[in-house]
Amino acid sequence: MANHQQIFDQLCDHVRETAKLENINDLLGWDERVMLPEQAGAYRADQITLLAGIVHDRNTDPRLGDWLESLSDCPLTEEANSPAEATIRRIRSDYLKQVKLPKRLVEEFSHSRVIGQQTWVKARADNNFSTFEPILDKLISLSREMAEAIGYEGEQYDALLDFYEPEAKTAQVRQVLETLKDQLVPLVAEIKDSGRSPNIDLLKRSYPISLQEQFSIAAATKIGFDFTSGRLDVTHHPFCTTLGPHDCRITTRYDENFFPSAFFSTLHEAGHGIYEQGLSKDWYGLPPGASASLGVHESQSRLWENIVGRSYAFWSHFYPEVKKLFPAALGDVPMSDFHFAINEVTPSLIRVEADEATYNLHIIIRFELEQALLSGDLQVKDLPGAWNEKYTQQLGITPPNDADGCLQDVHWSAGLMGYFPTYSLGNIYSAQLMEQAHEDLGDLEGMFAVGEFSPLLGWLRENVHQPGQCYPGDQLVERVCGDPIDSAPLIRYLRAKLGPLYGIQH
Amino acid sequence: MANHQQIFDQLCDHVRETAKLENINDLLGWDERVMLPEQAGAYRADQITLLAGIVHDRNTDPRLGDWLESLSDCPLTEEANSPAEATIRRIRSDYLKQVKLPKRLVEEFSHSRVIGQQTWVKARADNNFSTFEPILDKLISLSREMAEAIGYEGEQYDALLDFYEPEAKTAQVRQVLETLKDQLVPLVAEIKDSGRSPNIDLLKRSYPISLQEQFSIAAATKIGFDFTSGRLDVTHHPFCTTLGPHDCRITTRYDENFFPSAFFSTLHEAGHGIYEQGLSKDWYGLPPGASASLGVHESQSRLWENIVGRSYAFWSHFYPEVKKLFPAALGDVPMSDFHFAINEVTPSLIRVEADEATYNLHIIIRFELEQALLSGDLQVKDLPGAWNEKYTQQLGITPPNDADGCLQDVHWSAGLMGYFPTYSLGNIYSAQLMEQAHEDLGDLEGMFAVGEFSPLLGWLRENVHQPGQCYPGDQLVERVCGDPIDSAPLIRYLRAKLGPLYGIQH
Structure with missing residues (x-):
């Protein structure tokens, strides 16, 4: 033998x-x-x-x-x-x-x-x-x-x-997402009833594209994306792809008159890229050098995009720089207004531009629809109608056309059925991981405020990136945080940030 | 059976x-x-x-x-x-x-x-x-x-x-290049002795890169490169590559303070690309849908870059446009000065930026050196010395360093030994083909002057592009022109253009 x-x-x-x-x-x-x-x-x-x-x-x-x-x-x-x-x-x-x-x-x-x-x-x-x-x-x-x-x-x-999520089961995912929905719906309603809203016009001023690119690259570099092993390019629908152990490519799309579009999609894809770049090179091409699951992947992108990238502490560090780059747009804007604007919660049509509170409702709609399409309960020809009905019921907003309705995402066109729920798993994981990181590392906001992202990066490298695919996604998170998958930390995080902004319970 | x-x-x-x-x-x-x-x-x-x-x-x-x-x-x-x-x-x-x-x-x-x-x-x-x-x-x-x-x-x-040149023989190529050298050396000497020279400083003014790109794309499109089946990007050493029947990619490099660098390399690569785009799609992937030889390929790039792109007629059409794009650089420059500047003949170090009269002397040096390297008569370690000696002898100019000497070309690093002489075959073919095109089509300069390039393009499509690889390069040219390979048309063409500029025999 x-x-x-x-x-x-x-x-x-x-x-x-x-x-x-x-x-x-x-x-x-x-x-x-x-x-x-x-x-x-x-x-x-x-x-x-x-x-x-x-x-x-x-x-x-x-x-x-x-x-x-x-x-x-x-x-x-x-x-x-x-x-x-x-x-x-x-x-x-x-x-x-x-x-x-x-x-x-x-x-x-x-x-x-x-x-x-x-x-x-x-x-x-x-x-x-x-x-x-x-x-x-x-x-x-x-x-x-x-x-x-x-x-x-x-x-x-x-x-x-x-x-996409090895070893996960639909029944369990359905239960987790329903619990999440039950907590999000009242949160979104409270925010709506608060009567408050930020001035988001300040995000729609003129932000020259070449400067957006320059700033996006600088911020992605600062949080840890390595451009000697990667690139940033332009596409229709932002994505991240890995072409080799030292070749991770992220993409974005620019809108001169809407700052968040390119910036947060770049941070998001950089988050994916940082995970890929943090995987073991020795095991490249094999499971221990591969990402655990798409849910864990998404936890990394959403962590950097939202929990870090939309925090007051992050902008305490970056706002002076961004103000200098875009004096015409932001010269007269106090940071608190900018911070409230990038954290606006309002039902909207486009998933990738949705706020953190309504985002998972977009996912749940897709999760429900793709199950119906696969089972045959829903015919493809009836998809636009079913889509619009769900948006009207669950988000209170009706798409005026299919481009901004059921045609907005690339996934189904790429045959990615069963992929969407991993986005919500990722959001849930990101909040669980971040609570644990706070426990282990202490005052992360104090670090972000002075531009220090490497303690968090190092913690993620060790706990999340280096194990690769040695554990299924949910086991990996449980191992790091001590608890099984749980949407409570995500709700706690959202209420802690949005409570003061909207004057609601937190 | x-x-x-x-x-x-x-x-x-x-x-x-x-x-x-x-x-x-x-x-x-x-x-x-x-x-x-x-x-x-x-x-x-x-x-x-x-x-x-x-x-x-x-x-x-x-x-x-x-x-x-x-x-x-x-x-x-x-x-x-x-x-x-x-x-x-x-x-x-x-x-x-x-x-x-x-x-x-x-x-x-x-x-x-x-x-x-x-x-x-x-x-x-x-x-x-x-x-x-x-x-x-x-x-x-x-x-x-x-x-x-x-x-x-x-x-x-x-x-x-x-x-690179199927069915060609070294002995014949050597003879053709030696005949060419014997005619070029006196031409270059006469030009030197004329005492005349253009003002090339006007080409070294500030030409913003984004405008160079815009103009290069416009000119390449005008002569026939199809950007719905191709791209233009930036690289170290310009090249053209075909990735599919509708995917031909050309590259260039920009120098803000030297207009010809990007513009003529783009026209050159567009010439290659136009040939590729003109090959039979029905036979794509097979010999009748492939280029005849690198010599024929180069005849197409040099024809558009030089015989067309450096002609007075070409600039009669484009000069008003280029003057409008670069008013600071060209506002006070008469077209005849610009035309003389882009046709300056002077011994120089860099092949890809050499003028039409000295260009083939650069090729002949490489042809001689690579034969010596292959035969073992020249050791690799002695290449820089041998290179510099030949430049001193044959062009009267000594490279100050290897970057501008024997390290300037990508070819040997890519294992392309036996490739260089096809450049000179291409120059010779281009002049033969252009004499025949004049005979068949009449006043081409009159057409160029009003921006009409499609009659020449159509003639090339039919006579040179569509036959693909059905004939070896030299047979294809002989079939179109009636004569076997002959450097006389190239010398006639050079003397006809350079004679009036330098006041020498033409």
């Missing part, structure tokens, strides 16, 4: 080489969304499909099955959650999933997601849902087919959710 | 799919030179190597040999230079070459070229040849090894030249 360590090394070499090819496909995707000439879409879709097929062949290589079999119950798996045990466990779980997916389905899905995104960009620009309907219908059928091929114990949705 | 058409289709499908993967590697290369974060180089080199290995496996797939055997002497090959015949002929020639190259050598070469380019960028910036010496030495050894593996009838250099 061959030496376990040798087999383990063969397994790792194979998976690392596959990661190199997957990262090439990530580059094809980044370039498609950031650089691709108008007419080049169809050929790019073919290329991504071709490479996805090659990757699928490698992911289902029978040697993987042999290696994994030789490594079951071997000494390397004895220490639970050790890098070696997690490597074998996660690769096995992925392999068992991949071999259930026919190559035809993988290629068709891969091709449809590229076409889906290209179609979505046009449909959204033209505010024309009907041109998007057929490909969305196809993506939902393919998602259903994938869920059935993979199999599940509880609900069909579990099989898809598992891609 | 299987139907020939079916086998031909299988062959074409295989080769087209390989082209999709090669285009992915082209994207990896483009991104590396235009976008890649500082620390991401090593991983990118691994990715390019990995994909080059996959491509090599496909290029040497034994099925190719079987298909080609079944197609020898079949009816599809009866019509010489037809698309089908050229497809089979060129694929066979490439296949016979590829199977002679061990995969180890292909991967080592592919990896070394990426490291070579990364090392070169730093070595050039630091003006430090010694850091570049080891990898250059390795690239030359590998090139030699490749030439020996492929084999040759005449000289070892033939095997490398054939990659």
